[in-house]
Amino acid sequence: MAPSKDTLFRSADMSLTQLYIANEIGREVVSALGELGVMDFRDLNADTTAFQRTFTQEIRRLDNVERQLRYFHSQMDRASIPMRSIYDFNNPFTSPSASEIDELADKSQSLESRISSLNESYETLKKREVELTEWRWVLREAGGFFDRARGQTEEIRHSMDNDDAPLLRDVEQPPQNSEAAGDRSFSVMNIGFVAGVIPRERIAAFERILWRTLRGNLYMNQSEIPEAIIDPETNEEVSKNVFIIFAHGKEIIAKIRKISESLGADLYSVDENSELRRDQIHEVNTRLNDLASVLRNTKQTLDAELTAISRSLAPWMTIIKKEKAVYETLNKFSYDHQRKTLIAEAWAPTNSLGLIKSTLQDVNDRAGLSVPTIVNQVKTTKTPPTYFKTNKFTLAFQTIIDAYGTIKYREVNPGLPTIVTFPFLFAVMFGDFGHGTILFLAALAMIYYEKPLSRSKLDELFSMIFYGRYIVLMMGIFSMYTGLIYCDAFSKELPLFPSMWKWQGEDGTGPEAVRVDNYTYPFGMDWRWHDTENDLLFSNSYKMKLSILLGWAHMTFSLCWSFVNARHFKTPIDIWGNFIPGMIFFQSIFGYLAFSIVYKWCVDWVAISQDPPSLLNMLIYMFLQPGTLENPDAPLYHGQAKVQVILLMMALICVPILLFLKPFYLRWEHNKARAMGYRGIGESIRVSALDDDDEEGQMLNGGRESFGDDEDGVAMITQDIGAGEHEEFEFSEIMIHQVIHTIEFCLNCVSHTASYLRLWALSLAHQRLSIVLWDMTMNIAFSMTGITGVIAIVVVFYLWFILTVFVLCVMEGTSAMLHSLRLHWVEAMSKHFMGDGMPFEPFSFKTLLEEEPIE
Amino acid sequence: MANGWSLIIGLAFIVIFCIVSWFAAPKGENQTVWRSTLILSAVACFLMWAITFLAQWHPLIVPRRLDLRPEHEPSRRF
Structure with a gap:
């Protein structure tokens, strides 16, 4: 086969x-x-x-x-x-x-x-370079300190020699012999110094610590290095300061060294002799030059x-x-x-x-x-994984369904009708020819530039839209269609055919219109309703009924799939116990409502000069007072009361059938099987004394069949298949399950039908919003004249267009899409979806590379 | 021009379209997708059109203008 x-x-x-x-x-x-x-x-x-x-x-x-x-x-x-x-x-x-x-x-x-060796040597060289640069700065800055300090050695000396010297002396008569003493070394005075660099943010702490530990017995000088030093390890820029500290005594100098090293300062040796210092600077510069060329090579x-x-x-x-x-x-x-x-x-x-x-x-x-x-x-009893071969068109639609749940193996796939119903229900809420065209063109562009776009990195939101580009395409096409039906293009009318209404009055201006005899507007809404006083009255009634009818059609369609599923899985009890009573219940109430809506439209109530009955009241009376009508003199049709009673009876009879037929049938079937001597696998009831030992042995083995040895891989595998996936029959569980199903189904018939009214609400909101936008922008611009009018129109047009795209297409579109999504996941899929499958996850290099792309 | 017969004609047209698309759908592994998409689209579009047509077939209210000059407007409600 x-x-x-x-x-x-x-x-x-x-x-x-x-x-x-x-x-x-x-x-x-x-x-x-x-x-x-x-x-x-x-x-x-x-x-x-x-x-x-x-x-x-x-x-x-x-x-x-x-x-x-x-x-x-x-x-x-x-x-x-x-x-x-x-x-x-x-x-x-x-x-x-x-x-x-x-x-x-x-x-x-x-x-x-x-x-890594290249890197290492590069880093070492870089470090060396930084050190040399720092040293050069220290030499340069410290040189300045020395020159300034040297000028003052004499005073320092004097102040140390005679403590009783008047404090103001040096102000009054500047020392004459400072130049001569200039060359005298600090070491003579037993003053040592430490020079180095430290990160700028630490300088305050550094100063404070030094001051406290040395009790102020120091002279510190510092200056900022104008250029930032790059740390070779972290590659970050650090701004540093050069400092030079003079202090008295070896111990104190050693202490200062320790403190500065612990605070992350780098110390450099500086010679106090200016000649030597000049040589040092020179040497540092040559070494830096050499290093730079080596660095460049590396x-x-x-x-x-x-x-x-x-x-x-x-x-x-x-x-x-x-x-x-x-x-x-x-x-x-x-x-x-x-x-x-x-x-x-x-x-x-x-x-x-x-x-x-x-x-x-x-x-x-x-x-x-x-x-x-x-x-x-x-051959196995295990349920196989669910796998759909999708292409780039169907992939996104299938993803919508998979996002809700994994489809059971061989179950009817709701993803197939979703290709049409999802964008269509979206379009019912988004119906506007102009906005639909924008969506359509955007989707076309995305499909045309598919290859470059799929290879480039996109941000999250755009990549999501790009993933669903074929959904957007379908949504655009259907929105154009529903826009034509609603006769809306950017909130303006589309006079495709001659109107069925003529304005009354002597000069043909109204205020009321009369109908052209025997003529109905052939496609969509009549454009004459636009900008009339009572267009909302008409379109609300129309769109409300439209949503009920579409909802009824969508739910009936979805309910039929449960029949197909039951046929495929060969469980006729699901047909007799679930599908048929459910269908009768649904049709006798909401199918009847749908019929009444269509029937009321088909009757020419003006011609027979009778008041049309209210359908909402009719439905309420059907439940509250079966057999009576709101207005018995003006029925919707002859014999309405009787028909309604019969329908109500049919619906009520279906409830107990829905409730009890399936569980009791299953129990009967189970009991029959047991009476014939079949037992479930793993049921531990001792049939005879001979089996006794075997049973014991099995229990010791953890209740499973013996595993075989590791050498015998084949045996192990086949054993593994049989295990698991066998449920025991439990009547109470099935009964509870069915009670929940019945209550859910009957209540959901009501709430889900009402839920489809969101089609009306959203399409109304969308239409009103686009009218408001037009009135607030373009209408005002059109009312201006002259050169200001021209400029205003250009400016306002861009404003209007941007708002149309972002508010009406992107924002409203997203909300309509989410509502359509809900209608599919909740209202439609609850009618037939079983969804307890395992996804098929093949070992594939392609998906592997798609999941973790190599950029 | 357009009256009750339009519905029947439209229905017939859609049925023919569905039959044609069932048989004319491109062969290959996407045949099912083609068939279901074409037929469902046709049915959905027909439903939408038919409902709109029905709603206007025997309208119970007539359009009233809003944008008339005040002397033509007998009952301004503002």
Whole structure:
């Protein structure tokens, strides 16, 4: 039997497959399957920790290579060398051989050591340069201190020699011999000094600490270095100060040294002799020059090396990432030591089995191995994962559904009708031809520039819109249509056809209109309703009924899928116990309401000169006083009261059926099966004394079947499949479940129908808002005349257009989209969606690279 | 020109459109998507049009103007 084609209507048919792979080609096989991306491997070593698995060594090695590559990348970022984009390569997805991987690992190892040694020497040189620069500043600034201080040595001396000297003497008669004494050294006076640099923010603390510890016995001088010093380790700019401290006595100098070092100051030696100092400065300058040229050379070499790496870094990263994924997958396999075989289990779409087999054959042939890779289909009771093959058009719509819940395997996929209903319900709320056109054009632009946009980095909001570009396209198309129906384009009318209304009065101006005989406006709303006094009265009534009718149609449509589901899963009780009573209940109340709305429209009430009955009151009376009408003289149709009583009875009868039929049927079926001697798996009731020992043995084994030994991988796997996923029959649970379902269904019929009124509310709000916007901007501009009028129109037009795009299209569009989303998730999907499936997560290099893109 | 028959004609047109799109949908793995999208779109658009048409078929109120000069406006409510 050929498997049926996979469509979006149901999830793809899946099979559990077992692969027996020769150990030698395990890596190649998995890598080929990763390119295919159709197999969801099950973890057969779930109870082994990550460290105990077979290929942990390889993964560690690749982790190391990956770390090295990331190191290159960060180095390139620091040197601002761009990486060659992955998209510039023709085919980066060819799988490399094992020896190529080894080569790559060795290469990156040697490159890493080279880069890091280059970096190290660069950093050392840089540090040296900073030190020299600081020293130069100290020499320069300290020189100034010395020159100033020297001028005062004499006074210092004098003041120290005779304490009783008058304080004001030096003011009155400046010392004459200062020049002569200038060369006299400080050391003569036993005054020592410390010079260095310190970060500027620490200078205040530094001063305070020095002052306190030395009790003021110091003379400190400092000045700011005008240029910022770059810290080679952190690459940050630090502004620093040069300081020089004079103090008396060796111990004190040592203390000052200690304090300044502990505060992070760098001390430099400065000679007090100005001649020597000049030499020092000279020397520092030459050394700085030498260093600069060496630094430049190192930097050039480093950059050249990094540029060479940058050319091929992207494919390397891709290769390593893939390789790591391959080994992580191989770790899920069980290894048969005796036969040197790897055993894998995977879910795969049945339709892809042929492709898988031929791929494996290719790998085998390439390796020249005589032992073939065996693909086995395994029968199992496990529920397969849900998989839909989507394309770029359907992907976003399917994502809407998947965001709510994973669809059960082979259940009807609500994603298929969502392609139309989601944008359509959006458009009912967003109906405006102009705004629809803007959406449509924006979506077209995004689709046209799909490739460049998908490769560039987008911000979060825009990337979300870009992801849903085909949804936006459909929304735009349907909004244009509903805009035509509502006869709105940027809140202005669209007179496509002659109106069905003529203004009354002698000069044809109104105030009231009369109908053109026997003519109804053929497409959409009549444009004559625009700007009339009572257009809201008409459009509210119309849109309210429109939303009820569309809601009824949408819910009936969704309810029908539960029938299709029950047919497919062969559970007729769901048809008789859920679908049919539910459908009758819903139709006899809300189907009748929909019918009444249409019927009331079809009758020409003016012609038969009768007051039309109010439908809302009719529905209320139908429940409160069955059999009577609000106005018995003017029924909607003949025999209305009787029909309503019958409908109400039908709805009421359906409630107990909905409530009891399914649980009692299930109980009857269960009891019948038990009476015939069937038992559930794992039910521990002793049937005979002979089984006694076996039971005991099983209980010892944790209630599971014996596991078999580790050597026998096959046995272990098949045992594992049977376990789990068997539920015991519990009547009370089913009953409670059904009670909840019934109450929910009946109440939801009311609340969900009311919920569709949001279609009316939002479309009304959208229309009013666009009218207000037009009146507040363009209308005012049009009323001006002359040159001011021209300028005003231009300015106001831009204002109006920007507000239209951002408020009416983006903001209102988002809100309409969210409401449409809710109508799908809650109102429609609650009617049929089961959604307890597992998502299919195939091992695929493509998704792997999409999830963690290499930029 | 446009009267009750329009509804029937419109319905017939949509039914024909649906039948045509069922058979003319491009073959291949996207056939289901084509079919469901075309048919559902047609039905949804028809529903919208038909409801709007029905609402105006036998209208119970007539448009009243708001923008007339005061001497033509017998009952200004402002």
